[in-house]
Each structure stands twice: as structure tokens, then as C-alpha cells.
Amino acid sequence: MNSRRDRNNRAALFDGIEEGGIRSSSSYSHxxxxxxxxxxxxxxQDRVAILKRLSGDINEEVETHNRMLDRMGNDMDTSRGVLSGTMDKFKMVFEKKSSRSMFTLVASFVVIFLLIYYLTR
Structure with missing residues (x-):
């Protein structure tokens, strides 16, 4: 329907040129x-319509992937925060109690070793 209107507009445009004295050599070739x-x-027009649909599909796909990547980024940030908090807690435990705990552990092993040694002798 749109192409018919374009044809009518072109016909009107060419008719105006022909009335001005510019005529083709034969009406058949025209x-x-x-x-x-x-x-x-x-x-x-068909190609433009196809390209328009393709570009719309590509745009939709890109937006979907961007949303998915944003969610993944947010999830990674959340897990990074949780892991960082856990590591901070481990550092606090090892820094504060490591010397006391290590001494207690070594002393208990020595006592147990000596006890077993004297009992088996």
C-alpha cells in the first residue's frame, strides 16, 4: 500500500518533468x-525490513546478555564480600590465639608423648 503511494508520487514528479519539455526518447523504455x-x-524495502527485524533481535539479545552479566557481577560482588568477611574472621582467630593455641597444642603433645613413653616402658 505504501509502495503504491510512492509510485503515485513518482508518477506525479515525472509528469511534471515531462510537461516542462524533458521527455524520454520512447514511452516504452520509460x-x-x-x-x-x-x-x-x-x-x-524488503531488505530494510529484514535488517530492521535483525537489528531489533540483536538489540534484544544484547540487552538480555547485559542483564545476565549484571546479575552475575552482583552475585560475584556478594560472594566476594562474604569470602572477604570469612577471611577477616580467620585472620583475627589466627593472629590472636595462634601463639597461645600453638603453645597449648605443643605442650599437650609433649605431655601425651611422655605419658605414653613411661606407660610403655
């Missing part, structure tokens, strides 16, 4: 040229 132009325009 009609053939006009038909070829119409076919080419229709083909271009």
Missing part, C-alpha cells in the same frame, strides 16, 4: 525503467 525502479525499490 515504462520499463519505471518497472525496474519499482522492483528495485520493493526489493530494498
Amino acid at each position: 515504462e520499463i525503467d519505471e518497472q525496474e525502479n519499482d522492483r528495485a525499490i520493493d526489493g530494498l
